[in-house]
Amino acid sequence: MELRLLDPCRAHPLGTDALGRDVLSRVIYGGRASLLLAVAATACSMAVGLVIGVAAGYCGGIVDGVITAISNVFQGLPGMVLMIALVGVLERGTRSIILALVITSWVGFSRLVRGEVMKVKSEMYVEGMRCLGAGHLRIVLRHVLPNIRTNVILQFTTRVGRVVLSVAGLSYLGLGIEPPPRLGGDGQRHRPPVLPQRPPSAVGAGHLYYPADPVHQPAGRSAAGPAGREAGRGEGAVSMVPDIEIQHLSVCFDTAQGPVYAVNDLSTTFRAGRISGVIGESGSGKSVMGMSLLRLLPNTARVTGKCFFGEDELYSMPLRRLRRLRGAAIGLIPQNPGASLDPVMKLRRQLTEAITTHGRWKRREAEAQAAELLRRFGFEEPERILNQYSFQMSGGMNQRLVSALGWPAGRGG
Numbered sequence: 001m002e003l004r005l006l007d008p009c010r011a012h013p014l015g016t017d018a019l020g021r022d023v024l025s026r027v028i029y030g031g032r033a034s035l036l037l038a039v040a041a042t043a044c045s046m047a048v049g050l051v052i053g054v055a056a057g058y059c060g061g062i063v064d065g066v067i068t069a070i071s072n073v074f075q076g077l078p079g080m081v082l083m084i085a086l087v088g089v090l091e092r093g094t095r096s097i098i099l100a101l102v103i104t105s106w107v108g109f110s111r112l113v114r115g116e117v118m119k120v121k122s123e124m125y126v127e128g129m130r131c132l133g134a135g136h137l138r139i140v141l142r143h144v145l146p147n148i149r150t151n152v153i154l155q156f157t158t159r160v161g162r163v164v165l166s167v168a169g170l171s172y173l174g175l176g177i178e179p180p181p182r183l184g185g186d187g188q189r190h191r192p193p194v195l196p197q198r199p200p201s202a203v204g205a206g207h208l209y210y211p212a213d214p215v216h217q218p219a220g221r222s223a224a225g226p227a228g229r230e231a232g233r234g235e236g237a238v239s240m241v242p243d244i245e246i247q248h249l250s251v252c253f254d255t256a257q258g259p260v261y262a263v264n265d266l267s268t269t270f271r272a273g274r275i276s277g278v279i280g281e282s283g284s285g286k287s288v289m290g291m292s293l294l295r296l297l298p299n300t301a302r303v304t305g306k307c308f309f310g311e312d313e314l315y316s317m318p319l320r321r322l323r324r325l326r327g328a329a330i331g332l333i334p335q336n337p338g339a340s341l342d343p344v345m346k347l348r349r350q351l352t353e354a355i356t357t358h359g360r361w362k363r364r365e366a367e368a369q370a371a372e373l374l375r376r377f378g379f380e381e382p383e384r385i386l387n388q389y390s391f392q393m394s395g396g397m398n399q400r401l402v403s404a405l406g407w408p409a410g411r412g413g
Helices: 023-059 061-076 079-089 094-120 124-131 136-172 199-209 286-293 319-325 347-356 363-376 382-386 395-406
Strands: 244-255 258-270 301-309
Touching (some): 023 061, 023 094, 124 136, 244 286, 258 286, 258 301, 286 301, 347 382, 363 382, 363 395
Antiparallel strands (some): 244 258, 244 301
């Protein structure tokens, strides 16, 4: 028993207990159940918060309002009291603890995800995928979630330690994990008041479970989003197969100072097979006109008039049918190439995604089509370009890349 209550040393980093057992070994062995439970509960909370946060941030409107109201209700409830009540009502066990932790902690994840999604969905590369006719699920999975994963992972790691403390609090009240059966009354008869005399052991063990909480700073991509939704300028901004006829087009934005007309009673025709240019000073409505053709303007815009694409009227066309035209028959080349390319996705994947959005291409066929498209836009080494990211390109190269992305897939590359 000469090993009883030793101070921390090289052989015993956290010292020993009243029976001479190494505290660090006991903490590691006994902490498996708590750590696994904490990771599982945090993962479930993150999954629920991720789905709800993405729905609120991406859909906006009524969906965002309802989810925000529900989140405010849960945010106002005392988390620990609600957790104790839920575990006390339900049958004691791991499932009850996980359920109680999920109900009381999904709000934090959902609020974080909602804010990040609202920021990312306004980026020009997301607008570009909408111009190509990509569906909402595809945009969320391939462009929104990869750009918010850093903050979500950071939130996950910091939350695990807090969940361990919550589980410890429930165990102290007799509502935690069922302890294993003791053999020979181990430990129950040997409980001297160690903490007042040997505080280093308790402090060290607690620090293992709950390290210093880092200051949470958003670590996501810091590229500034566009102030407005600008796109397509100059000739070649919109690619046409049949004629495009605009009749009495007016676009009005509701502002705090009153309605502002960006386009007022415009009537013109763009003939198929011809290159037409729209000339005007900055702010004259050229980009607004191009965005209105694909119905990509924000909800604050009121559009009146008609726009015919051949025999189809674009403004009254069902959105699902219009999505099939975006990128296949009508292409849009944005003004800001740096903000129009996804910085976390290689150019190979972005170009092949633009090609496969409106057709069933095999992977190799799509990559060959992407390489040929780059050659047509002046890239001498397309294979090397496809394996790089947008931030590795110069401004002129990015401009040619977004031109290739905006090239209508209906022309077959």
